[in-house]
Amino acid sequence: MITGKNYIGNTLKASGNVTHKTVNPKLNIENPTPFYEATAEEVDEAVQLAWSAFKTYRRISGEKRAAFLNAIADEILALDQELLDVYTTESGLPEGRAIGERGRTIFQLRSFAELVANEDWRENTIDEAIPDRTPLPKDDLRRTLIPLGPVVVFAASNFPLAFSTAGGDTASALASGCPVIVKAHAMHSGTAELVASAIIKAAEKTGMTNGIFSNIMGRGRTVGTTLVKHTKIKAVGFTGSISGGRALFDVASQREEPIPVFAEMGSINPVIITSKAIENRSEAIATTYAGSITLGAGQFCTNPGLILTVEGDKTQQFIKDLAEKTVAINPQCMLHPNIKSGFVENSNSVSSQTGAKVVGKVEGAIEANYAASQIASVMGKDFLANPKLHQEVFGPFSLVVRAENEDELIQIINGLEGQLTGTIIAEEEDYANLHDVIDALENRVGRIIFNGVPTGVEVCPSMQHGGPYPASTDSRFTAVGTNSIKRWVRPVSYQSFPNELLPTALKR
Amino acid sequence: MITGKNYIGNTLKASGNVTHKTVNPKLNIENPTPFYEATAEEVDEAVQLAWSAFKTYRRISGEKRAAFLNAIADEILALDQELLDVYTTESGLPEGRAIGERGRTIFQLRSFAELVANEDWRENTIDEAIPDRTPLPKDDLRRTLIPLGPVVVFAASNFPLAFSTAGGDTASALASGCPVIVKAHAMHSGTAELVASAIIKAAEKTGMTNGIFSNIMGRGRTVGTTLVKHTKIKAVGFTGSISGGRALFDVASQREEPIPVFAEMGSINPVIITSKAIENRSEAIATTYAGSITLGAGQFCTNPGLILTVEGDKTQQFIKDLAEKTVAINPQCMLHPNIKSGFVENSNSVSSQTGAKVVGKVEGAIEANYAASQIASVMGKDFLANPKLHQEVFGPFSLVVRAENEDELIQIINGLEGQLTGTIIAEEEDYANLHDVIDALENRVGRIIFNGVPTGVEVCPSMQHGGPYPASTDSRFTAVGTNSIKRWVRPVSYQSFPNELLPTALKR
Known part of the structure; x- marks a missing residue:
């Protein structure tokens, strides 16, 4: 036919x-x-x-x-x-x-x-x-x-x-x-x-x-x-x-x-997770995001490729949890050999930048066009200094940035290119301190999600799928x-x- | 101060x-x-x-x-x-x-x-x-x-x-x-x-x-x-x-x-005048348009710089009337010596193209930066063949095109660049035959005026001031x-x- x-x-x-x-x-x-x-x-x-x-x-x-x-x-x-x-x-x-x-x-x-x-x-x-x-x-x-x-x-x-x-x-x-x-x-x-x-x-x-x-x-x-x-x-x-x-x-x-x-x-769809959210529900967030990062082998425009945290007592544990849960999900087939090779090249490129390190990665033998999911992390100052870390990795990959404090977090958001989405994971006690984050995101994205995931794009009148260039x-x-x-x-x-x-x- | x-x-x-x-x-x-x-x-x-x-x-x-x-x-x-x-x-x-x-x-x-x-x-x-x-x-x-x-x-x-x-x-x-x-x-x-x-x-x-x-x-x-x-x-x-x-x-x-x-x-704002409208009210149209063409020394974005007619018994008389009435209006000062010299150059350039002729022009001594209003005319086939005739003359100038028939008229509209406005001057008995003209204008302009003038841009929600490129x-x-x-x-x-x-x- x-x-x-x-x-x-x-x-x-x-x-x-x-x-x-x-x-x-x-x-x-x-x-x-x-x-x-x-x-x-x-x-x-x-x-x-x-x-x-x-x-x-x-x-x-x-x-x-x-x-x-x-x-x-x-x-x-x-x-x-x-x-x-x-x-x-x-x-x-x-x-x-x-x-x-x-x-x-x-x-x-x-x-x-x-x-x-x-x-x-x-x-x-x-x-x-x-x-x-x-x-x-x-x-x-x-x-x-x-x-x-x-x-x-x-x-x-x-x-x-x-x-x-x-x-x-x-x-x-x-x-x-x-x-x-x-x-x-x-x-x-x-x-x-x-x-x-x-x-x-x-x-x-x-x-x-x-x-x-x-x-x-x-x-x-x-x-x-x-x-x-x-x-x-x-x-x-x-x-x-x-x-x-x-x-x-x-x-x-x-x-x-x-x-x-x-x-x-392109879009790396930053996700801001407050310290309090990590303190209160680290594991639940890690589970949700491991699912979102690997959904459809990470091949969505709204894939959460960048997770922004402010360093707290439990940040390291959260990153470890996220990496373990992501790696635990079965590898999936990518769309095409070219997409797979692009994913390998770009994820390795990001992870090998100064200060970046792989926290978790699917290891061992994997079928030809299947993707080895990966979580990497980097300190805020290294991320700020290196635009190569801001680039999209199309596939099941996310980079967790550990900002020193609120100011550095805002600086990081302001330094990003235009994005389709930005997500805020926060507790009710954070609300009073979120105005600067929302302000910074509004200048950078087309849709802001609260306590959810950016993947999943509803078809309805209030949907905005599009954002400042190059989103x-x-x-x-x-x-x-x-x-x-x-x-x-x-x-x-x-x-x-x-x-x-x-x-x-x-x-x- | x-x-x-x-x-x-x-x-x-x-x-x-x-x-x-x-x-x-x-x-x-x-x-x-x-x-x-x-x-x-x-x-x-x-x-x-x-x-x-x-x-x-x-x-x-x-x-x-x-x-x-x-x-x-x-x-x-x-x-x-x-x-x-x-x-x-x-x-x-x-x-x-x-x-x-x-x-x-x-x-x-x-x-x-x-x-x-x-x-x-x-x-x-x-x-x-x-x-x-x-x-x-x-x-x-x-x-x-x-x-x-x-x-x-x-x-x-x-x-x-x-x-x-x-x-x-x-x-x-x-x-x-x-x-x-x-x-x-x-x-x-x-x-x-x-x-x-x-x-x-x-x-x-x-x-x-x-x-x-x-x-x-x-x-x-x-x-x-x-x-x-x-x-x-x-x-x-x-x-x-x-x-x-x-x-x-x-x-x-x-x-x-x-x-x-x-x-x-730029925009030359074509005005289509039907033969019946010319038959019934040639002089009134000429009076109205002489005013619109010279309004503010012709220095409006919506100045009617192009008048399209289908050749009929009274077309020549209408053009003569329009020219006489335009020339009879007192010359006005233009915005700047550069605007004046541009007007002189561009109006002369259009009038000197093959087939174009000046029908009426303010003659004799004129103060330094005042504009000598001008009406020129050309046959449809010459207009179609020569894009130089399609160019805007910023000032009190209008080119009357005499199309052989309806088909040529439509061809002329389709051959124009994008415009701010298009105007139709027609009688009620014309309505049934205007669909092709409206169709052609819709693809070329941002606003269509019926039995009026394009100059005068109302500030209201239904106003569209803008049109296809290069308008x-x-x-x-x-x-x-x-x-x-x-x-x-x-x-x-x-x-x-x-x-x-x-x-x-x-x-x-």
Whole structure:
């Protein structure tokens, strides 16, 4: 059923001769299907189709877009076991995770369907005319949000469903009225093709114009760069590394007509644990965090990669507990041999910096692409002095920083780059002293969690998934939750318009 | 009273030795006061002060920020005749305009004061916890908007009050909780200093921290570039030319931490007039548009620089009428000798392109910096073939394009760059045929006006002042109206927070 071809609109095409294969990381072998990188002509065809389709797609009723999104959800479910099998063989993730992530994907699609079934999401405002105002009459003015145009979505390596072909970026862009061209992630091209086939089926069943969706493949950066440079592409969604996201941001902002790039990139998600919290419940915190650090082999954007403590009597014991509990959890398979080798390299690099030491690490023989979880620690002054210690290690790793006192803790937070999340683990008696910590975190993160874990990103209106650079390229928008639709639209005002020519959302 | 010095926070400083003078364009002479360009140290000092002040300023109550904004309005009014005199001697604009623009400035300040006096503007959302949800409980999540940090505002040449020192950008940024550093426009440095003195007085009277406002001078691009590159600057507002705005956008997006630039730049504001409208009310339209084209010597961002018609029996007569009525209006003084020479050069450049011809132009002797209004015309096919005809002529100039038919008209609109506004002049019998025109305009502009003029930008929630590039660098935001506050903020989510630590806006 998987052909290895690109969906250029509703048609499977493969006129190029560059191919790649996906890898089964658990078995450490290549999967059989060769996937064809889209040619420059195929990329252009997809964009031209998207541009033509935009003219009608942006005008159809919210109910019709909702029906399309719900049909995508239905068709993804209809792929059933075949999808779960391809997902697990391309990602090394267990079937339970595949089912959970599919559930999230379906939920996102249906949430956006519900959101756009009526016109309220457009922040419509109406200022009525005041014809007898002096010195000048006031005209009738109405404002709504309209879609930007064709959008490119770059699929994430770590969420083959929920942040890939039919993931949050695609669902929100299609909901807004923007055609979408997905650049599939090379690591899970088969999953991408299957999900794309579900979208195309849904589009055909609900009568959508050919071109509102394409799925394009390629391993290097050529295809992606060509897409972002295309004058008929009007925005970009991306989830991945800082270097990848920044490269696309640079291409997009250096175009003759710059376009917005919503790149959700690196984050080490600092967790501040007060001395009192450690005194009162060290073991419980260690258990919770060992689970959070190793969840999904640590391959989450919100993985807690940095734990900040102020040195107290029980700090050392806490770090020891955390390390033991982390190491005790069975090693898990990572997404790809490249991800595994990156993890080994980056965790060793951090642990070998001056003053850093490994407190606990899974030792002994381990299967090829499985990750040896690791906890390291370092004193605050060494951390402050060395930006290499601030870098993300993608995988089950966390660095515990032992600050000398409160002041050093604040200094450390202020010295961090932008982050998706910050977490505070504290006791009620700490509250009065937390204002500086909260202040510092607010300047650095997009979401602050109290006595919880940063992993687990709820899909709801109050979710902010995005933070100051380099957590994301545009901290003013979220990549998760219904507000993420706002990335793909812009306001237009209508002045003194006759009722029959107003958009539906603004009619009298 | 005018010292020629920079306000570095509350203190007047001038340690540099580069100076410039402003010009009285009506008399065509230099005004006496030398203005000191800020040194690199002064610029840095202003930013460091702003950064320190941000810590407290972002936390004070909305009521206090409102009191500060209202005090600025009061202090500007207290400057009284002195301000009007400096304004007119530096801009060549009449006193009536100064009074009107001051009124708009005051209105903007008071509008933002009213907006932020309570916390509703922050788009607060609350998703309550569902502790017994399966399979996983849902945490309490709350989201609000917080200020980005110190902002640089580049003052506009064409609005010495309403889009300058205490104009819309400054008012909205201060309202949001961001400290502001204004880069004064060199053409009206005296007006800038006076208004800055009013802001400083208001800050002192209402107990604001030193550093929430600075006013910095300089003629070239050095000072501005230094400001935009500073790591503690978090956003930029700009009103001016495409080349100036793009240069700042490039600097900002190439920083290690890119920051948003809200540049409101060039626009020729196409006006589509149907043949039926010309048949029925040619003379009335010509009268209205002669007024709009010459308003304020044509020095408005929303000046109608392009009029699109479909050739009909009365088109030629309409163009002749428009030209006659435009030329009949008394020439007005432009803002500066450089603006005048730019106008002469650019209007001549457009009129001398292949197929273009001057239909009417003020002839004969004219005072030094006064503008000779001009109407030119060209056939649609020549316009389509020559991008030089699409360029903005800043001043009392409009190019009438005569399209062969509807299709060519649509092609012309689709071929335009992004614009602030588009206007449709049509009869009721045209309505059924306007869908393609509206469709094309929606993809090109931020505001569409029906049977009116684009000049006159209402300050209200439904106003969109901004459009696709190059009308502005970020079409998703407006530079006018209360929504312009959204440029200076970003969302933060609070998860499972104790009530006492939540920001005021989100408390239970």
